[in-house]
Amino acid sequence: MDVSLIVIVVVITALVFDFTNGFHDTANAMATSIATGALRPKVAVLIAGVLNVVGAFLSVEVARTISSGLVDEARISPVVIFAGLIGAIIWNLLTWLLGLPSSSSHALFGGLIGATVVAAGLGAVHFGAVLSKVILPAIVSPVLAGIIALTATYLAYRTTARADSGTVTKGFKAGQIGSASMVALAHGTSDAQKTMGIITLTLITAGVLSPDSGPPFWVILSAGLAIGLGTYLGGWRIIRTLGKRVSEIETPQGFAAEASTTAVILTSSHLGLALSTTQVATGAIFGAGSGRRLAAVRWSVARQMVVAWILTLPAAAAVGAVAAWVASAGTVGIVLVAVVAIALAAGIYAVSRRRPVTADNVNDVGDDAAVAHEPAVPAR
Numbered sequence: 289m290d291v292s293l294i295v296i297v298v299v300i301t302a303l304v305f306d307f308t309n310g311f312h313d314t315a316n317a318m319a320t321s322i323a324t325g326a327l328r329p330k331v332a333v334l335i336a337g338v339l340n341v342v343g344a345f346l347s348v349e350v351a352r353t354i355s356s357g358l359v360d361e362a363r364i365s366p367v368v369i370f371a372g373l374i375g376a377i378i379w380n381l382l383t384w385l386l387g388l389p390s391s392s393s394h395a396l397f398g399g400l401i402g403a404t405v406v407a408a409g410l411g412a413v414h415f416g417a418v419l420s421k422v423i424l425p426a427i428v429s430p431v432l433a434g435i436i437a438l439t440a441t442y443l444a445y446r447t448t449a450r451a452d453s454g455t456v457t458k459g460f461k462a463g464q465i466g467s468a469s470m471v472a473l474a475h476g477t478s479d480a481q482k483t484m485g486i487i488t489l490t491l492i493t494a495g496v497l498s499p500d501s502g503p504p505f506w507v508i509l510s511a512g513l514a515i516g517l518g519t520y521l522g523g524w525r526i527i528r529t530l531g532k533r534v535s536e537i538e539t540p541q542g543f544a545a546e547a548s549t550t551a552v553i554l555t556s557s558h559l560g561l562a563l564s565t566t567q568v569a570t571g572a573i574f575g576a577g578s579g580r581r582l583a584a585v586r587w588s589v590a591r592q593m594v595v596a597w598i599l600t601l602p603a604a605a606a607v608g609a610v611a612a613w614v615a616s617a618g619t620v621g622i623v624l625v626a627v628v629a630i631a632l633a634a635g636i637y638a639v640s641r642r643r644p645v646t647a648d649n650v651n652d653v654g655d656d657a658a659v660a661h662e663p664a665v666p667a668r
Contacts, residue, residue: 310518320542323531337520343476344512354485375399375608402605430571441579535577
């Protein structure tokens with residue numbers, strides 16, 4: 289396949305991934321605000337979508353990490369990146385169907401690593417950078433966000449213990465609008481950069497950009513618009529999981545979780561750490577749930593999420609590796625990978641329509657059999 293054509297294919301595929309990243313991760317910013325009623329569902333996703341686009345222009349440090357830090361760009365081709373993106377997209381869609389807030393970022397890294405290993409060997413992967421800028425932040429960030437949110441929740445309830453409950457709820461609802469908006473802004477800053485980095489890496493491998501180049505303006509704009517559009521459509525299944533299946537979140541907890549998430553994500557983006565906003569937001573929500581005395585926290589849901597987190601990188605890597613092996617056959621292989629991916633995506637969407645989750649029923653978990661049988665453990 290002509291180099292210019294495969295570059296176009298990869299750019300389009302990267303923007304499709306960015307779109308799935310948007311609706312997969314909408315919950316990171318808006319799940320708690322929707323659950324507490326601070327924002328109406330459709331208003332929440334509109335705000336999040338717009339701020340995702342704005343956030344995309346705030347930093348490019350994470351994009352540089354991906355485009356020149358994780359793999360040896362001199363040893364791979366745009367076809368390899370295409371295969372890695374396919375692995376990430378399929379994993380995103382599968383976990384969205386299951387309502388599991390897994391990491392879109394780690395799906396992307398896993399797909400890219402798996403495809404790179406098949407195409408160029410283990411030596412083409414910078415495992416030191418993967419460990420320091422992907423694995424370690426993945427372990428530390430949700431724990432750190434959870435501790436911050438737990439502390440903030442405890443202090444919020446202690447300082448408002450003697451205040452009128454109606455006034456407290458109203459005040460924290462107003463605060464949640466601001467804090468949720470900041471999470472959406474931070475999400476755009478962090479996650480849109482990952483697609484920017486992938487597109488930039490593609491342009492470097494194709495010889496369009498020089499090594500160590502930053503993303504051009506059109507890459508920043510297109511990545512921001514793609515993730516913003518995906519966010520606006522709303523990942524209602526995952527919003528339900530984070531907003532209602534983890535714990536019955538009250539407004540002080542929602543504010544604490546969102547503020548903690550924002551602080552961790554913006555700090556990591558400034559440092560160029562490609563952490564998972566999903567893991568940060570989830571850790572903060574569990575921390576906020578534990579910070580309210582006698583709050584019912586469903587730790588069984590946490591176990592499901594941790595399993596999904598552990599599986600994300602290797603599962604996406606496996607799909608990316610298979611896609612890279614098939615695509616290495618040339619134009620026929622690339623077309624075959626694309627056709628199979630489209631068929632799988634269509635099948636996942638068709639299954640999702642059997643029990644649709646929308647803005648109208650996102651807070652309704654009464655018909656969710658999985659939740660009905662989960663033990664809720666009161667926090668002390």
